[in-house]
Amino acid sequence: MGLREPEEIQQQIVRETFHLVLKRDDNICNFLEGGSLIGGSDYKLIYRHYATLYFVFCVDSSESELGILDLIQVFVETLDKCFENVCELDLIFHMDKVHYILQEVVMGGMVLETNMNEIVAQMEAQNRLEKSEGGLSAAPARAVSAVKNINLPEIPRNINIGDLNIKVPNLSQFV
């Protein structure tokens, strides 16, 4: 979508999309016709469902429906590579990284890259660059963060991420 919507509308879109998608069985099609909320009939919601997660793209008629399904697969596989066996919590705690990866796939609403190896390579290069700069929270801060964590008993330290692992099925490779 071209226009940036105000926060309330963004939230409304997210909420409604979630509800729309949630009530759909797995065995029905992955396309949803555009409602007035997402810009009208030229737009579609195209989504994929992985374990507890839904990846929803909103696209206009210039995109190929099946192509976008493949692209979502590419995106998820990329996440899987960048996070090494991605799970739901990875995405929750590292939303910024997810954004950075997404920005390598889609830029300003247009598909930028569909080749997973290229995306991963660029991400790794940027991570290396970040590391060489010392990262956002340099060593001392990280140590403190560890201390803080110890002081906070309510932190769910033993999150069982096994079940939440996103299963990335081996679908037909797109590119």
Added chain:
Amino acid sequence: MALKMVKGSIDRMFDKNLQDLVRGIRNHKEDEAKYISQCIDEIKQELKQDNIAVKANAVCKLTYLQMLGYDISWAAFNIIEVMSASKFTFKRIGYLAASQCFHEGTDVIMLTTNQIRKDLSSPSQYDTGVALTGLSCFVTPDLARDLANDIMTLMSHTKPYIRKKAVLIMYKVFLKYPESLRPAFPRLKEKLEDPDPGVQSAAVNVICELARRNPKNYLSLAPLFFKLMTSSTNNWVLIKIIKLFGALTPLEPRLGKKLIEPLTNLIHSTSAMSLLYECVNTVIAVLISLSSGMPNHSASIQLCVQKLRILIEDSDQNLKYLGLLAMSKILRTHPKSVQAHKDLVLQCLDDKDESIRLRALDLLYGMVSKKNLMEIVKKLMTHVDKAEGTTYRDELLTKIIDICSQSNYQHITNFEWYISILVELTRLEGTRHGHLIAAQMLDVAIRVKAIRKFAVSQMSALLDSAHLVASSTQRNGICEVLYAAAWICGEFSEHLQEPHQTLEAMLRPKVTTLPGHIQAVYVQNVVKLYASILQQKEQAAETEAAQEVTQLMVERLPQFVQSADLEVQERASCILQLVKHIQKLQAKDVPVAEEVSALFAGELNPVAPKAQKKVPVPEGLDLDAWINEPLSDSESEDEKPKAIFHDEEQRQAKPRQPEADEEELARRREARKQEQANNPFYIKSSPSPQKRYQDAPGVEHIPVVQIDLSVPLKVPGLPMSDQYVKLEEERRHRQRLEKDKRKKKKKEKGRPRRHSALHTESDEDIAPAQQVDIVTEEMPENALPSDEDDKDPNDPYRALDIDLDKPLADSEKLPVQKHRNAETSKSPEKEDVPVIEKKSKKPKKKEKKHKEKGREKGRKKEKKEKEEKGEEGKGEDLDFWLSTTPPPATAPAPALATAEPEVNAVISAPKEEREEPKREEQDEEEEVEEQDPEKKPSKHKKKKHRKEQEERSADRKKSKKKQPAGGGAAEPVENGSLDEEPLPPMSSYCLLAENSYIRMTYEVQGSLQEDSRVTVSIVLENQSSSFLKNMELNVLDSLNTKLARPEGSSVHDGVPVPFQLPPGISNEAQFVFTIQSIAMAQKLKGTLTFIAKNDEGSTHEKLDFKLHFSCTSYLITTPCYSDAFAKLLESGDLSMSSIKVDGISMSFQNLLAKICFHHHFSVVERVNSCASMYSRSIQGHHVCLLVKKGEKSVSVDGKCSDSTLLSNLLEEMRATLATC
């Protein structure tokens, strides 16, 4: 101080990072808002720190909070601070935050311009990349203008990573700053052939996006895309291109023909479902746009439909969905092939998936016919009953209405049935589409005069049971139908059986709970009703009864006078006074009915939508100027939800008439009668339906007439519309019998039939019980005919409808920050773009030169012509590519194609472009290299091919002449061509015939592929203000030359032209002719017949023509290289002939160009003023020429394997040269 620092850094250690924040939020599920506001306070503290790392961390957290729906725009300035950090880590955080929260309204955004420019030119590619990514999300018109030049520079960056981002973001820049499109386009086009697949993909993406909105501007890129399509292996790119072709083919049917083969190949070869599906989609688009004169046309459609059926039957719901989607595209033009799969579509209506059901509904729309409409609607009605959830039910409702009302109720044979359906729909609970039903009721009642009586009876019943529908007073709710009901009962009150009862129903106290605009209609129509009752009573001399009615009005109207709605109140008080006055008159026994009825005399007709808009604003009238000084604001505009209201108002406004005084009305009525009298499509209506039925033989015992209208068909337990289905069946049966009887006489009394694209034969057999009487809507006088207003003036893409082939003007440059002298600017990165920019300067310079040198004034004219040529050249190039080049695998199509635009670009710049030729040549070489792999793989041939290609490209330049190619030693041809003056534009189309309606120009093209066949492309241009349709072209075949007709048609049948022509439109149709002997020129007589339709009616017209097949038209430009040429001459198999033409003033270069262009030759070699040329006929004759130029004469020696052909050719050439 030091202590403070330490303290700061310790504090910092206890700052939360993003993970802490997320964790915290997850642990404060109960008081999340409180926790977050606490966090925001912390963040505000952190943002006050000097340490950039702290700030970055804070901004990072803010970004997350933004995602949760918190407004973070207050931190915009801090975000900019973080964006300008030197470390990539922070910069990236800053740009991410900016891309999430900046928008056009962000005021600090203008502070970013310089920072972004700095980042764009950063030595680190990731700084640049991050800036580009961020910018793509928040680019504003100002940023676009200021940074366009920097981004364009980046399009040629050494790193593909930057290039692809720069290319992609250009689309956003174009949208915000459309002026940048033309200067940047040449480079963008270059990037289509970038070695990096990512960059290429981005360029394709951008151009596809641009072309999707304004396809015609990108038609000239078709050859380039064609090449990409046949060479690319990137599915993503392929899909984009194929989709683009789908958008282009409707504009250029010949393109479609070229596409079919490679697309079919792809369909067979690809394993990617996505690609396959898009191919099928585009093939459909191609087949739709192709002329039906092509054989196996319907077979291909059938094939597509079959394939789609397989998709629809697939268990994968996605494929099912897409199959239905594609099917609906075929439906538009080939309803019959889809109709065969009605079973499948109906089956999909029961699918558990709503998306699929909706698609199936779409398909249904095009599948209805007179025959099956009732059946389908019945099925839909049962779905309406079953549907859970209002959304789907509302969708069903709109679809039922759409289906029934399409093309002026074309499929409805019985309007009583339709009204019953509408009435049944009013029982739907909670629908939002009450206004739709209302609009339909009004429309039908107004347009179908015969139905008014029935409609009125139904509507009065509806008003009577208003309490049932009035319960939901929500806007657009079902109570809207009361609006229609009240209006219909009032307007057509003469048809009411029990007017008094209806009047009472409309005056019930309960009415005041209805929305204001409905009450207003009630009030107005109560008077109409009252007027007609008065008249009745007075005629029957029941004065007492008349007074009673008046009394009733006087008693009940005050309830409306008290209404809070201004409109209702005003109307009610007005009318109350009127009625009171009448009461007084009645008391004196004065007859009043006549005068009261006169208030509502006259007929209301539907007014065309947008009628108001089409009236041009008279000169000197400023609609924006204040009439009175504006009041101070404060009041007004709170109550009405404007946007919604506006939309609805338009629909409802339709049947109303703009206010006009009595005189004007009378005048219009007169005019309308006149018009109707002349309009064969208009049924002169008689007052009662019965009468009309008697007029039409064979339908007099239609059951409709016998229905007792006061007791509408209401069988308990059975919805009434079902009754009609049965009745209709009976009626049709009877009709059929009737028809059989009459068959022998076959004297059909002109039943006017509305034009329809979808008529099926069996459909026509069914005569409707009622006709739509009023088809055309009223338009104000001097309304503009233009359809401009169909486009949304706010459409951002409209600004990008820019002609890209015109040379750039001086002013069209991207703004650059530095001060610089336009003449001296030669920054290295700009070198390849300005080719065109430079050219744009040329006209001025030239002008100067000319003046200085004091040459003939005639030059100026030439210059103008030159400029025009730029445009025309484009058309020619494309034509050339489309018509002459065979499919890519066997011929040099792509090579030709890609170079074409280049040629174009330089056409008008023959002079000062010294460096131009070099580049040109380079490009060409690159192309040749790229071409090679596509060619036959045999290696020893490769070299030969390349040589040929060089030759060819040389020829091409030749044929496009004005092409100053560099003087490589290997190409003597090009020597001395730099100073040539350009030719006036040439067109191979010549006039075929012309009358006041239509102008036909044509061109004949042979093809090497199909021996003895030529294609005649005829451009038909509608010169009249009529709509031309049913065009059919026929020729009198000779023994030698025959028109290829569709299979199964006789030699006397014409070939239909596959399109219709609205006024002022032209389109091209192609016809294939088979030819036995090509040695002689041929002339065929032919006729074009068509129907011209305008407001006055329609007439059959014809236009005779003579189609001239010159010998030249049998030649095909075929390159030949000099060795082969020499061998051919030496072989001695050729007979010789020659001509000489005197009085030639044209330069040799142009002369050759002319021969190349008009006679389909190519230059083999040129030395000084002597050139050898070659061409080949469609039957394989070699034709060799030696052209020599003397002082003022030209001699042409020709050799050819057929002497008759040769001499004829030379005679034709003489005619051409004589004009030089």
